[in-house]
Amino acid sequence: MIDKLCIIGVGLIGGSLARALRAKEFVHEVIGYGRSIENLNEAVRLGVIDGVEPTAPAAVRDADMVVIAVPIGATRDVLTQIASALAPDAVITDVGSVKGSVVQDARAALGPRFSRFVPGHPIAGTERSGVAASFPELFERRRVIVTPEPETSPEALARVQAMWEAVGADVSAMTAADHDRILAASSHLPHVLAYNLVDMIVRMDEHRSIFDCAGGGFRDFTRIAASDPTMWRDIFLANRDELLALLQQYQDDLQALMEAIERGDGRWLWETFARAKHAREQLGAGNGAGGD
Amino acid sequence: MIDKLCIIGVGLIGGSLARALRAKEFVHEVIGYGRSIENLNEAVRLGVIDGVEPTAPAAVRDADMVVIAVPIGATRDVLTQIASALAPDAVITDVGSVKGSVVQDARAALGPRFSRFVPGHPIAGTERSGVAASFPELFERRRVIVTPEPETSPEALARVQAMWEAVGADVSAMTAADHDRILAASSHLPHVLAYNLVDMIVRMDEHRSIFDCAGGGFRDFTRIAASDPTMWRDIFLANRDELLALLQQYQDDLQALMEAIERGDGRWLWETFARAKHAREQLGAGNGAGGD
Numbered sequence: 001m002i003d004k005l006c007i008i009g010v011g012l013i014g015g016s017l018a019r020a021l022r023a024k025e026f027v028h029e030v031i032g033y034g035r036s037i038e039n040l041n042e043a044v045r046l047g048v049i050d051g052v053e054p055t056a057p058a059a060v061r062d063a064d065m066v067v068i069a070v071p072i073g074a075t076r077d078v079l080t081q082i083a084s085a086l087a088p089d090a091v092i093t094d095v096g097s098v099k100g101s102v103v104q105d106a107r108a109a110l111g112p113r114f115s116r117f118v119p120g121h122p123i124a125g126t127e128r129s130g131v132a133a134s135f136p137e138l139f140e141r142r143r144v145i146v147t148p149e150p151e152t153s154p155e156a157l158a159r160v161q162a163m164w165e166a167v168g169a170d171v172s173a174m175t176a177a178d179h180d181r182i183l184a185a186s187s188h189l190p191h192v193l194a195y196n197l198v199d200m201i202v203r204m205d206e207h208r209s210i211f212d213c214a215g216g217g218f219r220d221f222t223r224i225a226a227s228d229p230t231m232w233r234d235i236f237l238a239n240r241d242e243l244l245a246l247l248q249q250y251q252d253d254l255q256a257l258m259e260a261i262e263r264g265d266g267r268w269l270w271e272t273f274a275r276a277k278h279a280r281e282q283l284g285a286g287n288g289a290g291g292d
Numbered sequence: 293m294i295d296k297l298c299i300i301g302v303g304l305i306g307g308s309l310a311r312a313l314r315a316k317e318f319v320h321e322v323i324g325y326g327r328s329i330e331n332l333n334e335a336v337r338l339g340v341i342d343g344v345e346p347t348a349p350a351a352v353r354d355a356d357m358v359v360i361a362v363p364i365g366a367t368r369d370v371l372t373q374i375a376s377a378l379a380p381d382a383v384i385t386d387v388g389s390v391k392g393s394v395v396q397d398a399r400a401a402l403g404p405r406f407s408r409f410v411p412g413h414p415i416a417g418t419e420r421s422g423v424a425a426s427f428p429e430l431f432e433r434r435r436v437i438v439t440p441e442p443e444t445s446p447e448a449l450a451r452v453q454a455m456w457e458a459v460g461a462d463v464s465a466m467t468a469a470d471h472d473r474i475l476a477a478s479s480h481l482p483h484v485l486a487y488n489l490v491d492m493i494v495r496m497d498e499h500r501s502i503f504d505c506a507g508g509g510f511r512d513f514t515r516i517a518a519s520d521p522t523m524w525r526d527i528f529l530a531n532r533d534e535l536l537a538l539l540q541q542y543q544d545d546l547q548a549l550m551e552a553i554e555r556g557d558g559r560w561l562w563e564t565f566a567r568a569k570h571a572r573e574q575l576g577a578g579n580g581a582g583g584d
Binding site for chain 2 (some may be wrong): 192200226257
């Protein structure tokens, strides 16, 4: 049970978490803070949060749980602002899609309070953003990965785990390095590829005809590319090394595929595609529908 | 109204068309032919077709409409087999995702009967295949593109158009060259990219963890890559030149994106992603849900 929850960044993720915790009666009071007054006012109007504060330090005062749900690039700044205003027993967690950079930021910004910080990542979301897109079922049966460091307080970790389980998520732990390597492949790489495709098509003279003739495959790509540009820019920069290594491999593999098409090597192509199809059938499609 | 419809290749597309025409009472009798006896027997059992014939020439005898719904690589062989068995006023059409190669095949195989052939492509489908995956609503509000040649009989064209409109599709015409250039971008390229991603991940040691941490983006890719390997191999080879040109451009664009990530150019990335998001919102997502 959370007495006073502070959500910094009341968007799709922060807003959905607040809604879900309220629906489960797992929280007494929710205070929000963010850059957009308009979005915060809407969050109050929608009943997602009880109130807003004009500054981040004011918002975290007396909170026993603080959730940072801002684009990753803003994390260090937010943590630096709130560090000295946190209650002694407050637990701080985040929802960022890269964990190595967040851990670095939190260690630098929080100093001795770093043991109260639990790095977290709910693998959930839609291509929409802002509090108006939030809904309380977003985390049901979704994975939340936590990446505790050696200093992380077991009690803080348990409280974060209990919060996510209260809203229906499955929580598992791994190292930040493992998280960033795996998510680079399962999430960051597909998003780069989708952005690259959609941007390439958009710049073509015939883009309107191409959109008109879109099949399901292209539609999936455009849906991915409709995600928040700030969030993804920050993710790609924060996980740069893992992502670039995979992109290089992708380019090399694509080159081999192009060469097979060029030489008309139907057998090579069929075997490659059959392997992909087989793997999909064996491994399933992951974590239920939607979300990153 | 069709008196005797012959479907060669009773899979997702051929089976769905038969089901839909029967549901609309637009056909009197449906005969099927295909490579897999098992699949044909299932088609009869499911009530998708009335009967089967042991050879392609026997199947088209007395049919007033013949629909070729086989992987593109088998088109010429099928047309060659049936050419001399076709009724004089029979209309022949196909559903292939590449039209230039099909027109070449039909011109070579049908000779003077080529005027009765109407090249067609319903932009509809799912990642599943076989008659068991077929359903009568597949073509509702979907685009069907026809690519008539100078020789094509207007009466044959009108009959094919009427058939597709009877099952709820919107029919439009363009040249085979325009079709192949546009579909290379809107459908063939996304499928190559998805196959390449899924195959690359499958070959990684950690592929199980990666599938377990799949977000919506990766799931969309695996869904695309679960499509029929034979069908897509044939499409990529038949539309090789258009596809390779786009793949080369994709690689060049991806290289530029990688360089922006490498130099930490957040502004470049944000502008690129915002442009893709904006275009998606302006242009919509095409042709309803599902299908290629």
